[in-house]
Amino acid sequence: MMAKRSPLVIGAGPAGLTAALQLIKGGVTPQIVEASANVGGLARTPADGDWRVDAGGHRFFTQNEAVSDMWRALLPTDQWTVVPRRSAMLIAGQFVRYPLRGRDLLVQCGVRNGLRGLGSLMWARMSTGPRVSNDLTSFRDWGTYQFGRRWYETFFDGYVRKTWLTEPSEIASDWANQRIKPIDWRPRPDVSLDTTDVFRYPRRGPGQLWEAAADALKAAGAAPVLGAEVVKAQFDGKGWTVTLRDGRTVRGDAVFSSMPLQNLIQALDPAPPQHIRGIASRLRHRGLITVAVALRTRYDIPFNWVYTPGPEFGCGRIQNYGRWSAGLAPAGWNGTHLGFEYFVDGVSGLWDADDNEMIRHVSADLHAIGCGGSEIEHIMVTHSQYAYPVHDASRERSVQRIRDHLAANYPALYPMGRNGTHHYDNQDHAMLSAMHSVEKYFGADIDPWQANTNRRYHESGLING
Incomplete structure (x- = not known):
């Protein structure tokens, strides 16, 4: 290991930014590289003027005080709003x-x-019998x-x-x-619904929080480098050399990786055995296309999310942004701002559809929900390629085999977060896995992979203060 600590953080989503902040807190300045042009990962907030999009619908809740404390430290109280959770199936x-x-x-x-x-x-x-409820x-x-x-x-x-x-x-x-x-x-x-199930939300969308995190890191001398895709992560027995798509290299004593686990396996040098690479190549993600539509007519839809299981809808879920925060639309906007979510398998199917094709899909879904008669004020299409790891029947066994191999052969490599561990985490659990990874880096006896293994319902009894 290098005498001077110089960790590398791959990815500037919730896990990567959290790891970097925790390293700074521990007195170590990391280098952070992010493949895309934005921080926040799926929790970014794409904007077009005063219009903003929450691509995945991010409720801020947690049962962990350290996560809650970090959220509060990054954004002042007046930049948070408290939102009642109201969802429905149509x-x-x-x-x-x-x-x-x-x-x-x-x-x-x-x-x-x-x-x-x-x-x-x-x-x-x-x-x-109860076996099906309790077992995998x-x-x-x-x-x-x-x-x-x-x-x-x-x-x-x-x-x-x-x-x-x-x-x-x-x-x-x-x-x-x-x-x-x-x-x-x-x-x-019915009145209890709006008082017992609430969550916090940044006034200008989830990306507001992660942009604040990036600003804090910049002030500490660790600004994330954007547009820096990792193509190789080489371990020489003493330290790591990470090579970027444009040929630049960065060196460090440890790697904290939130890049998709299968991409990390492909980038490792020396390369893992063929059977490990084969297992990793079969890990699957769902992509997400979010089409945000602002309608001039105001419709009374008293829900944050509307799930659309029926075949009459092409989308899987609709967000009602007006129920999340008024800050996602221009000041004084009095129409209806909706986000239609379309799920894709990798980069197939709708992934390559142009905006005009997506508008045709949205038009059909607007009619199906009863909002087809309104004039469209604004439309915005957002693509998220690695949105959700797929939990197929082989995922748990496959990830365990990959995990065991990495632990035995790549010292000071810390996969973390939703994509880094290929686990369907909420952002608080992604943050917690990053926190645990940093603790382990500093010598704690802790397993970051255990950040989210409780199979009980975890979206109640939440910290909202």
């Missing part, structure tokens, strides 16, 4: 609140349909056990096919336990 022209409530399922969808759904749920529980299994089996076949097929089967781009029977259920809440059967007044 089924047969009706908004059904999500997470699902038993009262809505039994009444809103019709008593007869409700009773049939309840019977299907009871049958699933009696015939399957397919999403289809998990969803059928949790909701019964009828409600699973109504609310989740089509949505998962559309957003994960594969059969639900071929997707592992580990992420679902964390993110999909079971049916709430408690009778409670």
